[in-house]
Amino acid sequence: MHKLRKNEPNEIIYLKADSNYTIFEFTNGEKDISGFTLKHHQEKPELKGFLRVNRAYLLNPKYIDRIIKQDSTFDIRLSDGTKTKVSRRRLQTIIPRAEKYSLFG
Structure with a gap:
């Protein structure tokens, strides 16, 4: 079970849903798995600024490189x-x- 440390939200690139588990991806390339759903983590105050962009991903906006519009869809890199x-x-x-952050590429 993953428990967030004090400065850890700054080190998280994204959280990804995997059935009833959540995979944490960190800036140092490490991954960790939590036995809780993505929705459970989304409600944590320390992850308040993270963006839920679809069913599977909760992103740290600090690590969004760009958003690409293709026809009527938007991809995030x-x-x-x-x-x-x-x-x-x-x-x-x-x-x-x-x-606001000029992320369209």
Whole structure:
């Protein structure tokens, strides 16, 4: 079971849902697995600024490299090269933040 340390949220690139587990991906390349769902982690106060972009990913906005619009869909590329799509339902919260930080590429 993963318990967040004090400065650890700054070291998390993303959290990824894997059935009833959550995989943590860190900036140093390490991964950790939690026995809790992604929704459980999303509600933690220390992860408040993270972005839920679809069912599978909770992203640290600090590590978003760019957002790419392709036709009517949006892809997010993270600093570690990971790519994921933004769900239509989550676009309303993602687009304003992306424009604010000039993340469109």
